[in-house]
Amino acid sequence: MSFVQVSLDLLEGFSQNCYLFGATLLFSLPLGLIIAMGSMSKFKIIKYITKAFVWVIRGTPLMLQLFVVFYVPGLVFKTPMSSRMTAALIAFVINYSAYFSEIYRGGIESIPKGQYEAGQVLGMTKSQIFFKVVLMQVIKRIVPPMSNEIITLVKDTSLARSIAIYEILMKATDFTTVGLIWPLFYTAVFFLVFCGGLTLLFNFIEKKFDYYRG
Amino acid sequence: MSILQVENIKKSFDNVEVLKDISFTLNKGEVLSIIGSSGSGKTTLLRCLNFLEFAENGRIIVDDELLVDFALHDKQNDASLRQKRLNFGLVFQSFNLFPQYSILKNLTLAVELLDGVKKKDKEKIKEINQRALDLLKRVGLEDKVDAYPCQLSGGQQQRVAIARALMLSPKILCFDEPTSALDPELTGEVLRVIRELRDGNTTMIIVTHEMNFAKNVSDKVIFMADGIIEEEGTPTELFDNPKSERLKEFLSSSLKD
Numbered sequence: 260m261s262f263v264q265v266s267l268d269l270l271e272g273f274s275q276n277c278y279l280f281g282a283t284l285l286f287s288l289p290l291g292l293i294i295a296m297g298s299m300s301k302f303k304i305i306k307y308i309t310k311a312f313v314w315v316i317r318g319t320p321l322m323l324q325l326f327v328v329f330y331v332p333g334l335v336f337k338t339p340m341s342s343r344m345t346a347a348l349i350a351f352v353i354n355y356s357a358y359f360s361e362i363y364r365g366g367i368e369s370i371p372k373g374q375y376e377a378g379q380v381l382g383m384t385k386s387q388i389f390f391k392v393v394l395m396q397v398i399k400r401i402v403p404p405m406s407n408e409i410i411t412l413v414k415d416t417s418l419a420r421s422i423a424i425y426e427i428l429m430k431a432t433d434f435t436t437v438g439l440i441w442p443l444f445y446t447a448v449f450f451l452v453f454c455g456g457l458t459l460l461f462n463f464i465e466k467k468f469d470y471y472r473g
Numbered sequence: 474m475s476i477l478q479v480e481n482i483k484k485s486f487d488n489v490e491v492l493k494d495i496s497f498t499l500n501k502g503e504v505l506s507i508i509g510s511s512g513s514g515k516t517t518l519l520r521c522l523n524f525l526e527f528a529e530n531g532r533i534i535v536d537d538e539l540l541v542d543f544a545l546h547d548k549q550n551d552a553s554l555r556q557k558r559l560n561f562g563l564v565f566q567s568f569n570l571f572p573q574y575s576i577l578k579n580l581t582l583a584v585e586l587l588d589g590v591k592k593k594d595k596e597k598i599k600e601i602n603q604r605a606l607d608l609l610k611r612v613g614l615e616d617k618v619d620a621y622p623c624q625l626s627g628g629q630q631q632r633v634a635i636a637r638a639l640m641l642s643p644k645i646l647c648f649d650e651p652t653s654a655l656d657p658e659l660t661g662e663v664l665r666v667i668r669e670l671r672d673g674n675t676t677m678i679i680v681t682h683e684m685n686f687a688k689n690v691s692d693k694v695i696f697m698a699d700g701i702i703e704e705e706g707t708p709t710e711l712f713d714n715p716k717s718e719r720l721k722e723f724l725s726s727s728l729k730d
């Protein structure tokens with residue numbers, strides 16, 4: 260097994276991680292916002308349902324959630340999950356939406372009431388106040404916690420191996436069966452490079468908001 | 474000629490009556506100061522006038538036109554409420570400028586949104602920007618157009634907030650303790666701007682703890698205590714010849730500090 264061969268093999272596995280990462284973000288970023296709206300809702304029922312949802316999802320291991328999404332449909336409803344990746348994606352999206360929703364909520368609730376009231380007395384509509392006054396301030400405040408969570412997601416994607424998705428760590432473990440240990444440690448490089456890129460991106464975004472305080 | 478009539482405003486929070494039947498009138502171009510101890514309901518009254526709170530009872534009449542009758546409890550649709558609240562401007566104790574926008578944009582944002590100005594409507598934008606510049610000049614901050622709120626001192630921020638409120642040409646401009654959040658050496662510049670507005674015949678309602686300022690700048694003073702108007706009259710009447718015990722007490726304690 261040459262270095263290049265191992266690299267290519269691991270890269271193939273890492274593409275699974277990347278796919279899971281990208282697709283999870285794509286769905287959970289907007290879904291998280293909807294859940295955040297729910298947890299701030301005036302309607303008590305909606306509020307408590309979403310709060311309970313967030314509690315359950317954040318209070319149980321992601322790996323367990325993977326198992327539930329993958330096995331429960333088959334065991335209970337006799338309709339087994341057709342694709343492992345779909346199951347993983349569903350579990351990840353649910354899990355990350357819950358975390359993101361709390362970040363959104365924290366950001367939105369941290370905006371002083373005075374900002375809304377200033378908009379109101381200037382005759383702005385509710386949506387103008389949200390989009391023109393509040394949103395940008397919320398984004399500035401949530402960039403750091405979001406970066407954190409998104410970088411965690413990169414590494415969490417390798418949990419998908421628990422339902423036998425051939426992601427990078429799974430591939431590397433396979434090599435150990437033929438006596439190769441080093442590919443396992445080599446995977447770190449893939450994660451480090453990916454997270455390094457993300458870190459640069461987030462630093463760039465944070466800088467963009469540096470021009471003002473508040 | 475009265476520009477504002479406020480009749481029988483009542484407002485409670487959690488069954489505690491904070492405003493108990495407040496009525497007063499204000500003439501065009503006059504300055505009304507509202508004084509009173511902490512918790513007497515001054516802020517709540519201003520907030521009711523600006524529809525930030527909805528009173529349970531009472532009427533607000535501006536320019537002989539009934540703006541709202543709170544008793545009818547017509548929570549009104551958003552659009553009509555927004556139109557009506559533009560009769561009033563409000564300057565907050567804590568300025569509440571929009572931190573992400575330049576000073577210029579702080580002034581122009583609301584007007585642009587109200588008029589639905591498009592990006593390509595260069596003429597209109599120029600006109601609005603010019604108005605903003607004129608107002609900034611009036612509050613002595615024309616050199617700060619491109620600055621951001623965080624780069625300004627408290628006194629400067631409050632002057633921007635005043636200019637921002639004036640952008641919409643409210644008939645009545647309200648101030649809620651405009652200098653309370655400021656270091657003492659910065660209050661002067663804000664009070665000066667308010668004084669100039671009075672000289673320009675702007676109708677104003679000012680909630681303040683600055684007794685000397687209230688005395689000098691007002692045409693009329695209201696002393697509030699526990700949600701009622703305990704005493705009202707000219708500054709001379711209230712400050713030099715207070716009638717009620719509570720006002721006497723209030724004045725002697727506020728002169729002390």
Ligand SMILES: Nc1ncnc2c1ncn2[C@@H]1O[C@H](COP(=O)(O)OP(=O)(O)OP(=O)(O)O)[C@@H](O)[C@H]1O
Binds near residue numbers: 511517
């Ligand atoms: N949103 C609210 N919910 C409950 N109680 C409130 C609310 N706003 C004001 N109050 C109460 O109403 C009373 C009057 O408050 P208000 O802020 O109008 O007083 P104020 O005269 O402006 O006082 P200060 O001089 O301290 O600013 C206080 O007892 C206050 O606790």
Ligand SMILES: [Mg+2]
Binds near residue numbers: 515516517649
């Ligand atoms: Mg107050």
